[in-house]
Amino acid sequence: MLPIQHYFPQADALVYGCMGLGGSWDLPTTSKEQRDLSFxxxxxxxxxxxxxxxxxxxxxxxxxxxxxxxxxAAHSGLREQLIIQSKCAIRFADDTAVGRYDFSKKYIVESVHQSLKRLQTDYLDILLLHRPDQLMLIDEVAEAFAELKQQGKVKAFGVSNFGWPQLQLLQSVLPEPLVANQLQMSLKDLNWLEQNVLTAMPDGAAHHFSYGTVEYCQLHKVQLQAWGSLAQGLFSGGRSPETQAQQATAVLVAQLAAEYQTSPEAIVLAFLLKHPAGIQPVIGTTSPARIAACQKALTVQLSREHWYALYVAARGKALP
Structure with a gap:
C-alpha cells in the first residue's frame, strides 16, 4: 500500500508529471499544435x-x-475522477528581484488562486511547497494552509525537495499530516541509496541526500514521489549513455526487459517501485508510446538479485 493511499485511497502507483505540457517555456502562448500534443x-x-x-x-x-x-473544461465529469496536485513558491527573476522562493502567506494563497483559475477547477487535491524557502516562517505557512483548507481550495498539503528536519519543523505547527515529499530519485540519481549504504564511510560525504529523509517519510507515512524517475530516458533509449557505468546499466535494463517480457521504461521504474518506502514515480514524458511503456512497470516484480544487479551497475562498482 502506498503511503498516499491513507489519505487518497484511489491514488495510483504512478503519477503523470505535467511539466512538458503547454509548449515552450520561452513563448507566452500555446500554439494549436502544442495544445493538441498536450491533449x-x-x-x-x-x-x-x-x-x-x-x-x-x-x-x-x-x-x-x-x-x-x-x-x-472539454471533458465534463472528469475532474472528480482525478487527483490533481500542484506546487508553488518558486518565483522567477524579474525587473525588481532575483529568482527566489516565497513561503509568505500572501504568495501561497495567491498562487493557489491563480492555479485554480488556470486549471478551471474549484480545488486542488494536494498542494506542495516547491523548494525550501530559507526565510520560511512556519506559523505563516500554517495560516496559509488553514485558510486554503477552510475555504475548500486544497484538501491536503505536502512539500518538494525537503529534508526530514525541514519536514519535522513545518509539521510541528500543522494540525494535519504533510502527505507527500517529492525528491529527485532514479536509477541514475542514486544519492538516496548511496548515503545509506556508505554510512560512516568517507565515500559517503560525496553523496548528500539529507540523511534519514527516506526513513522519516517511511516512518511518518509521507509519500515519497520521485521526480526525474525515468532519468530522461538514459537507460531506455531516450538519450545516449555517456559513462561506462551508464552504458552497462542500459545493457542490463534491456536484458531484464527481455527476460520479464516488458519495456525498458518498466524496468527503470520497477527499480523504484521495489523499494519498501513505497516510492511513487512521477513520469514526465509526453510520448504516448513511452507513457504506455511506463504503465507496464506495475506488472513487474523485480527479484532481489535483479534489483541489486541494477544498483551495482548504475553505481559503477561493487557494494562495500
Missing part, C-alpha cells in the same frame, strides 16, 4: 489508467496548468 499526452496517461496528475504554477510559465484546464 494527446493527457489522453495517453488516462488510457494507461493514470489518474494522478502533478503540476506546478511555474511549469511552462503557467501554460501547463492552463492547457490542462482546457482539457478538463
Amino acid at each position: 494527446t499526452a493527457i489522453e495517453a496517461a488516462l488510457a494507461a489508467n493514470i489518474r494522478f496528475f502533478d503540476h506546478a504554477d511555474i511549469y511552462t510559465r503557467g501554460k501547463a496548468e492552463a492547457v490542462f484546464g482546457d482539457y478538463l
Whole structure:
C-alpha cells in the first residue's frame, strides 16, 4: 500500500508529471499544435489508467496548468475522477528581484488562486511547497494552509525537495499530516541509496541526500514521489549513455526487459517501485508510446538479485 493511499485511497502507483505540457517555456502562448500534443499526452496517461496528475504554477510559465484546464473544461465529469496536485513558491527573476522562493502567506494563497483559475477547477487535491524557502516562517505557512483548507481550495498539503528536519519543523505547527515529499530519485540519481549504504564511510560525504529523509517519510507515512524517475530516458533509449557505468546499466535494463517480457521504461521504474518506502514515480514524458511503456512497470516484480544487479551497475562498482 502506498503511503498516499491513507489519505487518497484511489491514488495510483504512478503519477503523470505535467511539466512538458503547454509548449515552450520561452513563448507566452500555446500554439494549436502544442495544445493538441498536450491533449494527446493527457489522453495517453488516462488510457494507461493514470489518474494522478502533478503540476506546478511555474511549469511552462503557467501554460501547463492552463492547457490542462482546457482539457478538463472539454471533458465534463472528469475532474472528480482525478487527483490533481500542484506546487508553488518558486518565483522567477524579474525587473525588481532575483529568482527566489516565497513561503509568505500572501504568495501561497495567491498562487493557489491563480492555479485554480488556470486549471478551471474549484480545488486542488494536494498542494506542495516547491523548494525550501530559507526565510520560511512556519506559523505563516500554517495560516496559509488553514485558510486554503477552510475555504475548500486544497484538501491536503505536502512539500518538494525537503529534508526530514525541514519536514519535522513545518509539521510541528500543522494540525494535519504533510502527505507527500517529492525528491529527485532514479536509477541514475542514486544519492538516496548511496548515503545509506556508505554510512560512516568517507565515500559517503560525496553523496548528500539529507540523511534519514527516506526513513522519516517511511516512518511518518509521507509519500515519497520521485521526480526525474525515468532519468530522461538514459537507460531506455531516450538519450545516449555517456559513462561506462551508464552504458552497462542500459545493457542490463534491456536484458531484464527481455527476460520479464516488458519495456525498458518498466524496468527503470520497477527499480523504484521495489523499494519498501513505497516510492511513487512521477513520469514526465509526453510520448504516448513511452507513457504506455511506463504503465507496464506495475506488472513487474523485480527479484532481489535483479534489483541489486541494477544498483551495482548504475553505481559503477561493487557494494562495500
